[in-house]
Amino acid sequence: MLELTMTNDMDETRQGLAGHGRPVPPVTPTPPPAFRAPTPPSPPPAVVAPKPVITAAVQPRPAAQPQSAAVPRRSASSKDDLNWLYGDDATASVPRVTVAAPSPASPSKVASPSKVAPASKVAPADSALASDQPPKKPKKPKKQISRRRKIIKRVLIVFAIVLALIIATLGYYAWKTTDAMCRVTNGANCNVVSVGGMLGRVIMVGSTPAALPPLKTDSNGRTNILLLGTSDDRPDDSGGGQWLTDSILIVSLSETKHDAYMISIPRDLWVQYGGWCTFGYQGKVNVAYECKGAKTGNTAAQTQKALTDTIPVYETITGLQIQYAANLNYSVLMSLVNAVGGQITVKVNTTDSRGIYDINTGLKLTPKTAQCPGASTRPMTCTIGPRTALNLARARNSDGGYGLAASNFNREQNQQAIIVGLMNQASANGFFGNIAGVNTALEGIGANLRSTFSIDDIPSVAHLVQNIPSENFTSLDFVNAVPAIVRTGMINGQSSVMPIAGTFDYTAIKAWIAKKMTPTTAVAEGATIDVLNGTQISGQANTTADDLKAAGYKIGIVGNYTTQVATTEVYDITGQNPLTSKALAKQFGVKVITGPPDGYSPGGRTDFVVIVGG
Numbered sequence: 001m002l003e004l005t006m007t008n009d010m011d012e013t014r015q016g017l018a019g020h021g022r023p024v025p026p027v028t029p030t031p032p033p034a035f036r037a038p039t040p041p042s043p044p045p046a047v048v049a050p051k052p053v054i055t056a057a058v059q060p061r062p063a064a065q066p067q068s069a070a071v072p073r074r075s076a077s078s079k080d081d082l083n084w085l086y087g088d089d090a091t092a093s094v095p096r097v098t099v100a101a102p103s104p105a106s107p108s109k110v111a112s113p114s115k116v117a118p119a120s121k122v123a124p125a126d127s128a129l130a131s132d133q134p135p136k137k138p139k140k141p142k143k144q145i146s147r148r149r150k151i152i153k154r155v156l157i158v159f160a161i162v163l164a165l166i167i168a169t170l171g172y173y174a175w176k177t178t179d180a181m182c183r184v185t186n187g188a189n190c191n192v193v194s195v196g197g198m199l200g201r202v203i204m205v206g207s208t209p210a211a212l213p214p215l216k217t218d219s220n221g222r223t224n225i226l227l228l229g230t231s232d233d234r235p236d237d238s239g240g241g242q243w244l245t246d247s248i249l250i251v252s253l254s255e256t257k258h259d260a261y262m263i264s265i266p267r268d269l270w271v272q273y274g275g276w277c278t279f280g281y282q283g284k285v286n287v288a289y290e291c292k293g294a295k296t297g298n299t300a301a302q303t304q305k306a307l308t309d310t311i312p313v314y315e316t317i318t319g320l321q322i323q324y325a326a327n328l329n330y331s332v333l334m335s336l337v338n339a340v341g342g343q344i345t346v347k348v349n350t351t352d353s354r355g356i357y358d359i360n361t362g363l364k365l366t367p368k369t370a371q372c373p374g375a376s377t378r379p380m381t382c383t384i385g386p387r388t389a390l391n392l393a394r395a396r397n398s399d400g401g402y403g404l405a406a407s408n409f410n411r412e413q414n415q416q417a418i419i420v421g422l423m424n425q426a427s428a429n430g431f432f433g434n435i436a437g438v439n440t441a442l443e444g445i446g447a448n449l450r451s452t453f454s455i456d457d458i459p460s461v462a463h464l465v466q467n468i469p470s471e472n473f474t475s476l477d478f479v480n481a482v483p484a485i486v487r488t489g490m491i492n493g494q495s496s497v498m499p500i501a502g503t504f505d506y507t508a509i510k511a512w513i514a515k516k517m518t519p520t521t522a523v524a525e526g527a528t529i530d531v532l533n534g535t536q537i538s539g540q541a542n543t544t545a546d547d548l549k550a551a552g553y554k555i556g557i558v559g560n561y562t563t564q565v566a567t568t569e570v571y572d573i574t575g576q577n578p579l580t581s582k583a584l585a586k587q588f589g590v591k592v593i594t595g596p597p598d599g600y601s602p603g604g605r606t607d608f609v610v611i612v613g614g
Contacts, residue, residue, distance in 0.1 A: 103148045104573035115312035218321035223253045226314055226325040230288050234328045243290040247415050252465045259472040261517050264412035266497040288313045300409045303450045319510030334386035336422055341429045347379035348414050356403035358395035378597045389418055409479045416475040427466045474576050481512050521551035522583035527607035530557040534565035535614035544612050556606050564614040571597050574607045
C-alpha cells in the first residue's frame with residue numbers, strides 16, 4: 001500500500017501562499033485514483049473561519065471546511081487543482097462556495113450551488129464584506145418638472161425683475177420730478193406728497209376740472225400769465241445781457257370761454273420802471289426784470305420777488321390784471337418741445353418766397369421740403385424739433401438772411417407760433433408724450449424755469465392748456481393794430497418803440513387790447529376782408545363786397561381771381577379773428593381754409609380772403 005507524502009516543493013508553495021494572504025488548500029494525503037483513501041477521522045469541533053483578505057477583482061475561496069458527510073471528499077490533487085492554486089483557474093475540481101444573502105422569504109437559509117455546512121458553522125464571505133463596507137442607499141429618482149411649470153417659473157422670474165425695475169424707475173422719476181417742480185415753484189409747499197398729488201391731477205386733467213384747485217383770475221374771469229424769456233443759459237453770451245427779456249408775452253386764458261390770447265410786447269418799448277434802479281428811472285421794457293433784481297446767483301425767494309415786482313410794469317402798459325409770472329430761458333423751450341413728443345408743428349409768416357434763413361442762428365426753413373411740405377409761405381407750415389424751435393424763437397435777420405424783413409416784430413410773431421404749436425401738441429400728446437425725453441425735460445425745466453406758481457397751480461394750468469381748441473388761440477401784436485397804436489423813434493439816443501399818443505401814454509394800447517379780447521360780435525374784431533371774383537360773371541366780387549360792407553365788415557381789395565372756382569372759398573390769413581372766421585363760415589356755408597389762396601399775395605393788413613365761386 002503506497003503512501004502519498006508531501007514534497008518539500010509543495011510545502012514551500014503552501015507556506016508561500018499563506019504568507020501572501022492566499023487561501024491555503026488543505027493538504028490531505030489522498031491515495032492515487034486507483035485506490036480509495038482511508039476513512040478520515042472524526043472532524044474537529046466546528047470553528048468559524050477567519051475573514052479572508054480580499055483583493056480587487058479576485059473572488060476569495062472559502063476557507064478550509066471540516067470534512068463531513070454533507071461535503072464530498074476531495075479527490076487527489078489534479079492538474080485542475082494546480083491550475084487553480086497557481087493561476088486562480090475557475091475550473092478547479094473542488095467547487096467554490098458562494099454564499100448568497102438571506103432572502104426575505106427564508107432569512108435563516110443560505111443559497112449555494114452545492115451543499116455546504118450549516119450557516120451556524122460557516123461564516124459567509126459576503127457577510128464579512130458587508131460588515132466592513134455597507135452598501136450605499138440608492139438615490140431617489142429626481143422629480144420630473146413639467147414643461148408648463150418651467151414656463152410659469154420663468155415668467156414669474158421675469159415679472160419680478162421687471163417689477164423691480166419699474167419700482168426703481170418710478171422712485172427715480174419721483175425724486176427727479178419733485179426736485180424739478182420744487183424749483184419751478186420756488187419751493188413753496190413742495191414735497192414728495194404734494195408733487196405726487198400734483199402729478200396725479202395732471203394725469204387726470206382730461207377728465208374733469210372739478211377736483212382741481214381754481215386759478216387766480218381777473219375781474220373778467222381770465223387768468224393772465226406774464227412770460228419773460230432770457231438767455232441766462234447761453235454759453236456764448238460773454239458780453240452780458242443774459243437777463244434782458246428779449247421775448248415778452250402775456251398769455252390770457254379763460255376757463256369758461258375756452259379761449260386764449262397771446263399778446264407780444266415789443267422789447268424796445270420805452271417805459272418807466274416805477275422807481276430807481278442801476279439803469280435809471282426809465283428805459284426799454286426788456287430791462288425791467290433785471291432792474292427789479294433778476295441776476296445770477298439769486299435764491300429762489302429773490303427770483304420770485306423779482307418776478308412779482310416786474311408784474312406792475314406790464315399791468316400799466318396793457319391795462320390787464322396779471323396773476324402769475326414765469327421766467328424761462330433757452331433750455332426750457334427745448335425741454336418743453338421734448339416733453340410734448342420731441343416735435344411741434346408751427347405756422348409762420350415769411351416775407352420771402354424762399355422761406356426763412358437767418359445767418360446768426362443758422363435757421364433755414366424752405367417750402368416744398370420734408371420739413372415744410374406745403375408751397376405756401378403765408379403761413380408756412382413746418383414740423384420742427386427742439387433745436388430748430390429755439391433758433392426760430394431767436395431769428396430776426398439781425399446779421400443777414402431773408403424772410404424776416406420786420407426783424408424783431410417777425411420774431412415776436414414766430415414766438416407766438418411756437419407757443420401755439422406747443423399747446424396744440426400738449427393737447428394731442430399730453431405734457432409728457434415722449435418718454436425718452438422726460439428726463440431731459442425735467443432737468444431742463446427744473447433748472448431753468450422760475451415762476452410765481454404754487455405746486456397746486458400746475459395741474460390747473462395743464463387742464464386749461466390741454467382743453468382749449470387750437471382755433472381758439474388768438475395772436476395779438478402791437479405792430480398789426482389798426483389803427484396804429486405804436487411808432488418807432490429815438491429816445492436818449494436809443495432806437496425805441498413808443499405809443500402813438502405819446503411817451504408813457506398807453507391809453508390807445510389798453511383800448512385796443514380790451515376790444516380784441518372782449519369782442520361781442522365778429523364785426524367788433526375789425527377784420528379786413530379781400531373779395532375776389534372766381535367766376536366768369538362780371539361784378540360778382542363787387543356784389544359780395546357790398547353785402548359784407550353792409551353787414552359792418554371792413555373791406556380791403558376787390559378784384560378778380562386768377563382761376564375759376566366751383567364754390568365760394570374763405571381763407572383766414574392771420575388767425576387773429578376767431579369770431580369773424582366762424583361768421584364767414586356760417587354765412588357762405590363752407591369750411592374756412594388757413595393761409596392765403598394759391599397764386600394770391602394778400603396785402604399787409606388783410607385778415608381774410610373771400611373768393612366768390614360759381
